[in-house]
Amino acid sequence: MPSSRRHHRLWSLFLVALALVLAGGSTAAMAQTSFGSVQVRDVAFTSADGKTVSGLLFVPDGVTAESPAPAVLAVHGYVNSREMQQASSIELSRRGYVVLAIDQSGHGRSDAPAFGNAFNGPAGLGYLRSLDIVDTDNIGLTGHSLGGSTIMNAAAAFPDGYQSMVLLDSATGFFGPPGTPDFPRNLLVQFAEFEEFSGSMWGEANTRDIPASEALKATFGTTDDVVPDQLYGSIADGTARELVRPVNNHPGVTHDLAATQHIIDWFGQTLEGGHDAAGQIWWLKEAGTFVAMVGAVLMIFATGGLLLRAPFFSQMRRPVPAAAGSRWGWPWAVSALLTAGIPALTFFWFNTWGALWIPAGPVFGQTFATGIAVWALLNGVIGLVIYAIGAALARRSSGNRVLPNLPEVDGDVAAPRTRAVIGRAALVATIAVGAAYLLVVLSDWLFKTDFRLYVLQLQPLTITRFAQFLVYLIPFTAFFLMLTFTLHRSLRWQGRSISRGKEMLANAIVLPAGILVLEIINYVPLLVTGRLAIDEALLTIVGYPFIVVLALVGIMSTYFFHLTGTIWTGAFASALLVTWNVVGGTAIQGDVQEWGPLALVVRFVLPLLAAVVLVLVVIVRRRRDRVSAA
CATH class of the missing domain: 1.20.5 (Single alpha-helices involved in coiled-coils or other helix-helix interfaces)
Incomplete structure (x- = not known):
């Protein structure tokens, strides 16, 4: 392709990426504000122990101190943030409720550590009750997973400060006070049909046995199995109870039309002052933030490609080395199987070991980020060892004892070598990923939204999280240097030509294939029998984003490898993006202070x-x- 045409295509990609961010953000903002009829305010307040609590406050039009409205405190689950409660926040606010969606302690933009300050539940309810626009006689609470524990603690701190509650895939007595026939008031329990945490929450290892849970029966005030969709007790007396089983799984109920409608209906029955609204529009917000996230990712490709055409950076471009991996056929298939399979086989073990070896503290403050980093590093080392053994055996069989040149690292032997290549590659990657980060900052400022779809997210980092980002960037950079080397050294097959696009597709399939198969193996028994094959519910869900992230790494590293002829730019860009995703989306358990x-x-x-x-x-x-x- 002529140079000028490539240049124009890169600028076109840049403009398309920017357009997607603006169009997606605008769509998300329209849905989040119910097309301008709800104000969304970024709020922060101080808890009793002096920690900052972050939240989004949804205020419908017409709500004033003279005309207060019913209100709902909405709380996300573990290793999530306030945006995960968008379905209920949007739908309740467009029906006349003031909604406060908070970040738990150690999550999102709230101060660390996680699990502190009763998860910020009492502070959140206290703040909500302090607003003069709120009808304090009509306050509801809703929380997903650990967010249920948050609102249970809030209810215990303010036993007369709320009227009703929805536990969404959560339980009484789960990091909070136990339930009784009188506490909490007017309780709706929504617990998914294919729930991964049924054992840890309600004491029943099989999700199908939830109606027989002793803790659930004690909360419902019955000795018989709880009957789903049947109302127990009295709303007027505050003893109403109901069990609903949405056809979904643990994270899925936060993005479920039926589950959201049950929340709307429950508060409509138990709180006064709301009004009806047609249908649900929260999914438009989800679609908008996904489109914006796609735009941000495309911006990395566009910005990186344009920079590499600039004179300062063009000197680091090298001819693409000849393929030196396994031959096409079964040798390549074996290499691909090892590349995909070993990370999947070690996912649960290495993650668990990492969290145990390096407890959360003021430096490595995130348990899950630490576990993921250890898993990644160990797999990187395993990949290098396998490559070294294979290369040694190949040299022995050929009788050639000379160590091979590694053009994937140094560039083509005919090209001039310079130490500046690595530094410039890091600069290109930093500017390219930084461009995507500036877009999410712009989106947060302009639309009050980040980039996300379901559990996959990219969001602005607080100073505390940026400090953690710098810490975890070191091990993730080491891993991606090892991964991209083995990927472009061992998996670029010989004996059959392939285009850059097809190579990008092949790597996008191979890298996440093992994790995808692991998830399928784990979930099929849950769907059929009611139990996961491997009792690692939390890590199973943590693994979701890596299917997409590893596919993206395969595409991005291959893209930059073909532009530069070396692994450096792709490895650095992958490390920056993945570290941002991991650190931004998980909880800070260590005592990491602002x-x-x-x-x-x-x-x-x-x-x-x-x-x-x-x-x-x-x-x-x-x-x-x-x-x-x-």
Whole structure:
């Protein structure tokens, strides 16, 4: 393709990416505000222990201190954030309810650590009750998973401060007070038909046995199995209870039309002051943020491609090395099987070991990010060891004892080598991923939305999370350097030509294939018998995003490999994107403070270093100009 045409295509991709972000963000904002009839405010307040609690406050038009409205406190589940409650927040607010969707402690933009301050439940309910626009005699609570524990603690702190509650795939007595026939008030329990946490929440290992749960029966005030869809007790007395079983799984109920409608109906029965609205529109918001996320990802490709055409960066481009991997056929199939299978086989073990070996603290503050990093690093080492053994055996069989050249790392042997290649590759990756990050910051400022679909998300980072990002970027960069080397050294098959597009597709299939198969193996028994094949519910759900993320890594690393002829840019871009995704979307369990040592490095040390570097760049350029002039 002629150079000018490629240049124009990259600019077209850049503009399309920007258009998708703007169109998706605008669509999401329209849905989130019910087409302008609801104000969405970013709020922060202080809990009793001095921690900052973050939330989104949905205020319908016409609600004032003179005309207060019923209100609902909505709380997300573990390793999520306030945006995961968008379905109920949007649908309730467009029906006249003031809704406060908070970040639990250690989640989203609330201060760490997780599990502290009763998950921010009492603080959230206290703040909601303090608003003069709220009818304090008509307050409801809804929480998903650990968010159910949050609102149970809020109800215990304010026993007369609410009227009704919805536990969405959660339970009484689950990191909170137990339920009785009188507590909590007017309770709707929605528990999915294909629930992964039935054992840890209601004490029944098989999700089909939930109606027989002793804890559930005690809460419903019956000795018989609880009958789904039957009303127990009295709404007027505050003892109403009902069990509903949505046909979904644990994370799925947060994005379920029927489950959302049950929440709407329950508060419509138990709270006064709301009104009807036609249908549900929250899915438009989800579609919009997904379109925006696609735009952000395309921006990485467009920005990176354009930068590599600039004179400063074009010097790092090398000819694409000849394929040096396994021959097409069964040798390549074996390599692909190992690449896909080993990470899946070790996913649960290595993640668990990592969290045990390195407990959450002020440096490595995220249990799940640590587990994922350890899993990734160990798999990277395994991949290198397998490659080294294979290469040694190949040299022995050929009688060639000379170590091979590695053009995937150094570039083509005929091309000039320079240490600046690695630095410039890191700069290209940082600017490209940074462009996507600026778009999510813009979206947050302009639309009050981030980029997400279901459990996959990209969101702005607080100073605390950015400090964690820098910490975890180190092990993830090491992993992606190892992964991209083995990917483009061992899996670029010989004996059959392939286009760049097909190679991108092949790598996008191979990298996540093992995790996808693992999820299928685990979920088929749940669908058929009511129990997961492997009793690792939380890590099973944590694995969802990696199916998409690893596919994207396969595409992105191959794209930059063909543009530069080396692994560096693709590895750095993958590390930046995945670290952002992992750190931004998981909880901080360690005592990582907003003004702690790591945050101070981000606030003070890094800006000073950047200032020094900029001054040195100016000095060097001025000296070069003087030499040139002389």
